[in-house]
């Protein structure tokens with residue numbers, strides 16, 4: 001089969017690239033080995049986990065809020081089978097949606113395992129080879145497994161294994177306090193598991209703003225999630241009925257299941273990149289420029305196989321950019337305002353610089369304002385007052401540098417900060433704008449007002465050297 005653009009992988013990076021290239025008039029084939037399109041995100045990542053987050057959220061509403069709000073429904077219990085059915089249905093709807101979009105845009109889905117055999121050909125397992133003018137590599141990533149004795153037990157699962165469980169484990173150990181580990185810890189605590197997180201660094205979600213990570217740790221502990229930070233897991237014993245997880249200096253915890261979530265590596269081996277002449281590194285993936293071009297100018301790479309973000313939404317944008325460049329247009333990825341949503345309870349969402357990064361780059365010319373949800377009417381009526389919104393700007397021109405939020409629905413609210421930072425807005429643009437009342441979104445404006453030293457809905461404090469609230 002001869003095409004203008006061949007895309008290897010049908011996840012967020014690959015399917016977006018395929019659709020965009022077809023929109024621009026190219027003949028496109030997308031090679032995907034799984035029975036559904038959508039990749040990790042739609043099949044075993046973002047979508048099924050957030051379907052479980054929704055179940056966890058509904059349980060919380062029923063357990064903690066309904067009676068308070070005057071709604072009597074009796075005792076809330078988890079029907080895990082029904083929750084799994086819901087999760088599978090959501091995932092199926094989304095993956096089916098991508099197949100429909102392929103048809104609507106005239107993208108050919110080539111089913112099978114693809115391997116580059118030279119710089120213009122992808123051989124497809126059991127099918128016709130795809131000969132291309134340009135190619136976009138979007139092969140994704142795989143879960144890493146550290147070399148710890150005993151981790152090969154079937155009770156030590158990765159995120160896909162945990163998503164496939166049919167029973168809620170009584171005791172769950174989460175190895176790795178990054179985003180995926182924290183999201184599952186949060187879900188399973190709500191589902192009734194005893195949850196223990198073992199993390200070798202001193203903090204949860206180490207790449208995020210330190211205040212946000214601290215707040216999450218505080219709330220996790222309040223929720224009864226046991227945290228062991230700064231501790232290495234050294235060994236796992238499986239006696240046939242349960243696990244004993246060894247960590248730190250001789251500490252142990254018993255568990256029925258262990259989630260191994262210590263990170264994901266780029267899937268770059270075994271797909272023939274050497275034959276195509278594309279340079280790559282096993283740890284960091286395929287190197288590209290801002291056009292997503294690899295060392296071979298007509299071959300592009302996007303998403304988890306070629307970047308450090310490992311987010312579906314960065315893969316989407318990279319896919320668009322690669323497709324536009326592959327079809328003779330000019331586009332670049334601007335990564336200044338990448339939102340960083342974390343679907344724990346409480347949720348975290350941030351964009352732009354963390355406070356630490358802002359102070360590192362701008363020294364004393366940084367102002368920070370924190371507005372607590374307890375002072376926001378909508379959060380109070382939702383009984384969701386844990387956390388705050390932090391606004392970070394530089395004081396020479398007032399440019400907004402970052403927004404960090406912990407609390408209700410912040411993963412949806414963060415887009416306001418994405419637009420503001422992308423548009424190089426000043427803090428005044430945000431703080432002096434008119435936010436709808438009563439909404440959660442008012443807290444973003446109010447955090448800006450705090451940073452400017454003129455809050456309305458919390459008492460004004462004398463600015464401190466480091467932070468104003």
Ligand SMILES: Cc1cc2nc3c(=O)[nH]c(=O)nc-3n(C[C@H](O)[C@H](O)[C@H](O)COP(=O)(O)OP(=O)(O)OC[C@H]3O[C@@H](n4cnc5c(N)ncnc54)[C@H](O)[C@@H]3O)c2cc1C
Pocket residue numbers: 008009010011012013014015031032033034038039040041042044045046047049050112113114115138139140141159180267271302303304305310311312313314315343
């Ligand atoms: C549990 C979990 C939760 C997550 N939650 C979120 C979230 O909430 N938000 C977010 O932004 N990100 C989330 N992510 C990350 C997100 O899923 C990835 O960043 C995203 O899927 C990357 O897209 P991609 O297209 O690069 O790769 P993938 O989605 O991995 O797609 C790659 C595709 O290529 C196919 N493929 C690979 N090799 C070949 C081959 N040789 N031949 C044919 N096909 C091949 C694979 O089968 C796969 O379908 C989550 C990840 C996990 C694991």
